[in-house]
Amino acid sequence: MAGEVLQLRGVGVRREGATLLRDVTWTVNENERWVVVGPNGAGKTTLLQVAGALLHPTEGSVEILEEELGRTDVFELRPRIGVASSAVAEKVPTGETVLDLVLTGSYAILGRWQEEYESTDLARAIELLEALGCADLVKRRFSTLSEGERKRVQIARALMPDPELLLLDEPAAGLDLGGREDLVRRLGILADDPAAPTTVMVTHHVEEVPEGFTHALLLRKGQVVASGKVDEVFTPEHLTECFGVPLSIDRQNGRWYARAAY
Numbered sequence: 001m002a003g004e005v006l007q008l009r010g011v012g013v014r015r016e017g018a019t020l021l022r023d024v025t026w027t028v029n030e031n032e033r034w035v036v037v038g039p040n041g042a043g044k045t046t047l048l049q050v051a052g053a054l055l056h057p058t059e060g061s062v063e064i065l066e067e068e069l070g071r072t073d074v075f076e077l078r079p080r081i082g083v084a085s086s087a088v089a090e091k092v093p094t095g096e097t098v099l100d101l102v103l104t105g106s107y108a109i110l111g112r113w114q115e116e117y118e119s120t121d122l123a124r125a126i127e128l129l130e131a132l133g134c135a136d137l138v139k140r141r142f143s144t145l146s147e148g149e150r151k152r153v154q155i156a157r158a159l160m161p162d163p164e165l166l167l168l169d170e171p172a173a174g175l176d177l178g179g180r181e182d183l184v185r186r187l188g189i190l191a192d193d194p195a196a197p198t199t200v201m202v203t204h205h206v207e208e209v210p211e212g213f214t215h216a217l218l219l220r221k222g223q224v225v226a227s228g229k230v231d232e233v234f235t236p237e238h239l240t241e242c243f244g245v246p247l248s249i250d251r252q253n254g255r256w257y258a259r260a261a262y
């Protein structure tokens with residue numbers, strides 16, 4: 001169906017007797033910007049792996065970019081999806097340069113596999129690194145970067161193939177206050193760009209949700225607590241249920257702030 005980027009119906013994921021996701025039904029339409037929020041262990045990364053065609057669910061059906069998981073060649077599907085997560089970062093070979101890591105994002109692979117790239121690819125890689133404020137890192141080895149620098153490089157890599165779907169798993173985790181605010185601002189600019197891909201970002205903190213994000217899904221213990229338009233989902237009731245502590249939430253100049261409500 002036109003406009004649907006993700007369609008999950010009754011998705012469950014079980015591993016070694018544990019239920020990681022239970023009965024998740026979720027639709028993401030073209031050009032929406034989603035944030036997935038929930039406590040540690042809620043199943044956010046698992047959900048993103050399903051959305052990225054990296055994990056097949058135990059039950060339910062998944063359509064990604066109008067291809068049904070299980071009936072499509074995931075190796076053709078994966079290059080259409082940009083993924084930035086620490087799970088990818090951990091697999092980067094030692095010695096890999098920032099430039100090579102971003103360039104290989106075009107092929108959804110790790111490790112440089114051919115010596116020559118098109119000069120247009122090279123120009124795009126540098127342009128993306130510039131847009132994320134890290135063009136000066138281009139010749140560095142990825143393994144020598146700080147946490148914040150790594151996050152930005154990973155986002156540049158995820159954007160490299162001009163994906164139709166962009167998945168970001170905790171892009172602001174490990175960043176200092178200035179770095180977080182800078183990244184949130186850059187993600188806000190991306191969210192406002194109509195040419196930018198449909199985006200799903202995972203975070204623990206509503207303070208990290210950039211302006212321009214349109215929808216939210218709250219997860220707790222593998223189940224959806226609420227999902228829909230961000231201002232309808234981000235209520236004290238939903239957040240309290242999601243995190244299991246009494247919470248209040250405010251919005252100021254397009255940004256969200258949550259506090260314990262004791």
Ligand SMILES: Nc1ncnc2c1ncn2[C@@H]1O[C@H](COP(=O)(O)OP(=O)(O)OP(=O)(O)O)[C@@H](O)[C@H]1O
Binds near residue numbers: 018019040043045047
């Ligand atoms: N192979 C496995 N076997 C059993 N349990 C697993 C397995 N893989 C993950 N889990 C559990 O599934 C739950 C969901 O994991 P997931 O990584 O999706 O959570 P998360 O919401 O991303 O958490 P965090 O905020 O800490 O990143 C966790 O409790 C985790 O321990």
Ligand SMILES: [Mg+2]
Binds near residue numbers: 044045046169
């Ligand atoms: Mg996670």
